[in-house]
Amino acid sequence: MNLRRSAAILSIALSGCVGYEERPVDLLQYEQLFAERPAAVQRAGTLVVEDGVSRGEAEVLALLFDPELRRRRAALVASLGIAENTGKWVDPQLGFEVGQQTADVARPGTIDVRLVFTVPLSGRLEAERAAAEAGVEAALREVLAAEWHARMQLRARWCEWSRAVEQLALQQELIAELEQKLQRLALLRSRGEIDAVELGNWELLLVQQRLQASSLSRECAGLEVELRQRMGFTPEAVLQLLPDASLTELPATTERLALLEVRNVDLATQRASYAVRERELLAAVRAQYPDLQLGPIFQMNSGIDAWLAGLWIPLPIFSGNDLGIAEAIGAREEARAELEGRWEQERHALRRAELDLEATQRDRALVESEWLPRLAEQRERLAKRSARGALDPLLELDLQMALGTARLRVLELRAAEAAATARVLEQIGPIERLDSNTEERN
Template sequence: MNTALLCLGAGAMTLLGSCVSYKDSPIDLVREEQTWKQQSLAVQGTKPLNLGKIQKIGLVLNADLNQARLKLAHSSNVAQQSGWWNDPSISFDAKQSLEDVSVINLDAGLAFTIPVTGIPSLEKKTAEQYKESDYWALRQAELTYLSTIEQEWKQLGIVRKRKELIAQRVREMKDEDARFSQLYKLGEIDAATRQLTTKNYNTAVRDLQTAEQDELAQRMSLIKQAGFHPAAASVFRLDTSCPMNVPKAVTVPSPGELVSSPQIKSGMAAYAADEIQLKTEIRRQFPELELGPAFTRDDGEKELGGSIGFNIPLWNHNRKAIAEAEGTRNSSRQATIALWRELLQNSRELAQEQQLVRSHCQDELNRLNLFSSNLVKLEQLYKIGETSLADLAEARQQVYESRISFLDSLSKLTRTQTSLRYLIPPSSLAR
């Protein structure tokens, strides 16, 4: 009996040693908010923030990226813990003889499953492929984040430039309105003209209010996308700019270059994992081999030997799992092909859109330059009294509207070019 107890104790200690301990992780939302706010506000230094710094800091603070990193850490841990053989099985039997209570018969066995089908190796490969898929999913999330932040940043610059132009025009129209008021009192313009100039001035004032609201909304959107605390919107000094020129065309990636897209690589890795999973389920049809020593004590006689065992798949077991794995593999294959087609189509659409919108921008810029040249001439004529204030105001309005139209076209072009630029990872994100 002491021998049996000793064996049971050893087995229990082995089981306890293989157990994983639990550690709780409570959520304190108040503390989380305070930490988030401190991290965000600590970013602002003595100099205004530029796009590069915002992008780098946001790579750490963005919630979606951190969630993608946790998913990669999860799959990495799963991959590390995959591929183990099945745990050995230990059996004990102790029987007391009814005829002689001093006689105790013992049976003990230890069985190891020998994975002759190679299933643990396949499970390891499957987990590694899912880890690879999550890795590229994280890279794609970073690429999408960088594209979004650059778009938000440049849109903020355009919104600020629009507000600046509207404010400049409001100041001009305020001065013009005062002059028109004097002309109206002198009877040099009629009531309809006076009413029209007042209406245009009030419209410009409302446009300025709308522009101020747009700037605030765009600033808040940038702060949110970067992962900063909302309090940062009123604290950060952002060094944005918006040159009034047409940016150079962005190179369109070729189909061969698009293969380097993290989105495609993630899909390919997921497909490979599903392919291996199908092979694994097919392998499960075949029996595993069980080997191990055996000990018997019967009526005082001790016997030591071995055991061998395996199951016989008479009923074509695992058919359902194979069918499910095959269906998943086929769906994954089709999804990856569809993803590639969508990416290729998107790149071609962006290329054509860039070409079209760039031509619109250039046309708007040409008109702006022409109107600006005419305005310079009219201002010179107005100074010497050879043109009217109404003609000068109309020329100023023409230049103002042309500038706003150029910014509208530039906004569309900026979004298109940024999307094109981040279809494939830049060198800084290369693996």
């Protein structure tokens, strides 16, 4: 009867175990959900993308659907599960001891049934829970850092794509102007006012411009596919992306270092990692102290039943978890060195980003204030000379090429400045006001 009771207790204990359920991945089914994602976004009312996707909306979509961010959030869920199940009492142990007296085989044997509980007097479980909670904080910081980097990197790539789109539009305008120019030059050639070499140079320029337009078209298509990937949409999704290479507002130069210390997402992640090592060291120190083990003992000896109470306590004489403590101390010192090294890296990275931004701003100012105005003046002088009948097709060709190059360069530098601004902001970290654009604030 007592054995049946013990078996019943064991069955109840095993009934609390978690079962296993297989969950195979069906990529064909996922492909259908992947293709329907824009429509699902529309139905959910998350964003209205039918009138085009702006840069700010694309950043929101990237936060929702970027594959790497979704993977990191799944890892965060795993960390939460670990924290929820850390620091629990050790499961009780149910043991059986069966013996037979050898001196008198006629007498029945002995049976001991023990149920042992571990009472955490050392404070080890609280320290383990604190370490697990710090691990969740570190995992959360990693997700937030990844989300911030994803936003800023998408913003920079959006500026590059916008630059390519604007350059392609300008290139097509230049081609249209050249085609009109060639029609007039062909008329002059028919009159004998210019020779075949002069006309041929303009025709070669037109071919070069068409090749450049083809290259820009290919670049636009590649960048757009990349942006769609970052937003979590298929390459074929029916979406209109809206070019935007506007500048992001930055804090004053004198404030950036202080903001870097408190807002940089990678430093925050490293601090959280250091906090985990601190909590793990505390847990290792607490683990050297013994926990109390106690429980009832049911004994059947020679037909006589008895209830006893047992009490056990480990004696930390030889080890005392010295190895675990030494490893935890080493891990903490390594985390400290990583945090200090990360501070140095982020300071240098911020300065490099600032230098890149400053150089781009100088180049853009030089092109807009000197190169373009001088080319415009030169074009006006050449037009006046041509009006007097002094045609110079080669000089006009050189000027036309320089004007096209300068106009394309302006677009390139404006987009480069916007991308460099995003990289500076990426180094500083999230601030209260990210952008003066209304859609961005929304």
